[in-house]
Amino acid sequence: MRGVILQAPGDVRVVDRPDPVIEKPTDAIIRVTAACICGSDLWPYRGADPVHEKPMGHEYVGVVDEIGSDVHSVAVGDVVVGSFVASDNTCEICEAGFQSRCIHQVMMGSIGTQAEKARIPLADGTLVIVPGTPTPAQARSLLAASDVLGTGWFAAVAAEAGPGKTVAVVGDGAVGLMGVLAAKQLGAGRIIAMSRHADRQALARRFGATDIVEERGKAGIAAIKDLTAGYGAHSTIEAVGTQESMAQAMGVTRAGGHIGFVGLAHDVQIDGRELFVKTVSMLGGLAPVRRFLPELINLIMTDQIDPGVVFDMTLPLEEAAEGYRAMDERRAIKVLLETQR
């Protein structure tokens, strides 16, 4: 099959890779109907993480092609979505809703879903069946659910976005924009998107942002304080993962507020005394997307949300390198890869 590998930082190639096979009885093989490029794929692309001939991609929507002898909840031909972390969905951590930290977790990024097929470990726990046949627009939204929507949703839940809450969103990438959508769905009355880009501002407003703040740093904090009678946001979504973005998130959140952070942290240090003084709740990390998938699939298949519009560039798998360049140069918010010829 054809699949994307990152040969070295900046060097994306589409190559012949061996077709995946059932390795364990709990595996399934899916035909990937669409995959995409994640903001977190840019970290190794830019050389921030060591990398060599790495298969790329961890988001996917597909059709079950083959199942292992111990797979019981999905069948060949089912349209399925799964999280970027395969999980058994039965351990105590999964049962508590933190499937991304399943004691048997397998990172789909180690398998690489920017490919025509993919092996899905722990298929019963990982895959969720999509009822009916998705429209093309719904299929794009389902792909978003696999990571960015689920991650933004987790961030909004971790930030306790809800009725009566003012939510600030730091980061206008796909995850930040999904956080806006999630905050809106969760009932937040006021949603402040921090963004300097007109196209992203427009999407943020479409997803439910009521206010846009272009300033950053101290000016950004002051702007959000101004919008909240001096108190700051109740709920803040951090969707970048840098020291600057974490400081921004802590700065705009009121005492007693909540920060949901899902930007993959790079060189971030949090000062213990500052966190002590702030008295804010923090929860973040790899999002347990699996927890939210049934609800998200329902919202998508009943056309209540359309997260798929976050894909503003679509390319055939063979042109993946251009997709990486476009996202790296911020010409695209998120790139969908058509994996079937």
Next chain:
Amino acid sequence: MRGVILQAPGDVRVVDRPDPVIEKPTDAIIRVTAACICGSDLWPYRGADPVHEKPMGHEYVGVVDEIGSDVHSVAVGDVVVGSFVASDNTCEICEAGFQSRCIHQVMMGSIGTQAEKARIPLADGTLVIVPGTPTPAQARSLLAASDVLGTGWFAAVAAEAGPGKTVAVVGDGAVGLMGVLAAKQLGAGRIIAMSRHADRQALARRFGATDIVEERGKAGIAAIKDLTAGYGAHSTIEAVGTQESMAQAMGVTRAGGHIGFVGLAHDVQIDGRELFVKTVSMLGGLAPVRRFLPELINLIMTDQIDPGVVFDMTLPLEEAAEGYRAMDERRAIKVLLETQR
């Protein structure tokens, strides 16, 4: 009046201080019936915080002696307890239960309650009336409620201790021990106290600890994993405030768990990637003791809890310096100062 000052690190003196007076119409003056020495007082005592001629003490139980013209909810003669942070109890932050971060907060440590009298700012918001006349044992417990009990309680609430939860407590000082008591009251089934001292272990067991772990570091983490089928604690109380204790807390908490941290952080750095990978909730800081005071006073006055037994040394105010030495040398867990002659 007589009162304690810290002249310089290690130099505790009991001196004549001016009697407090009503400075604002919202002030009250109380006769302090008992005060005490806090673990956090040891930071400046040991030179970790700069200090010069600082009035000491922020915990108190007392009787109202005088009220300002705008004080309406307490009257002269009332037995009262307040938090170590004076708060208006009406701003949005207070209403959300974070009175320790009231927008008009006054730290009682800046006033100094290790004295015969004390001015209480924002008396209506700060002071809670004790119904009836406390017994000597109840009076000691009420004094504990002013900080250590309220702080341990907040830590347990922040850690989401409750039925079905395994709670780990890092730190066997007064606050950690109060955290054990709080976890028990909140319904936790298993409470693991980390302690190496026989006297503190005994108190921890009295307050509800079901297990004691003496090991620290990796061995301490392994011991708690062993007690929890490899998962770690659901809820962890961090009551020390050092890099080591925070690492211990993060190490013993399961994915999806909660850390309530109330040790005043000194030189603590939290690695953003580590926090990301751990996927634990963190909430801490100065405890909003005022939130819990009505409930704590009720539990104390109905003899359902006896946190006052945490005071294992009682001295007259004039001997405060010996109290500081005893706590510094860990000869005493917590020292009560009798402030009335």
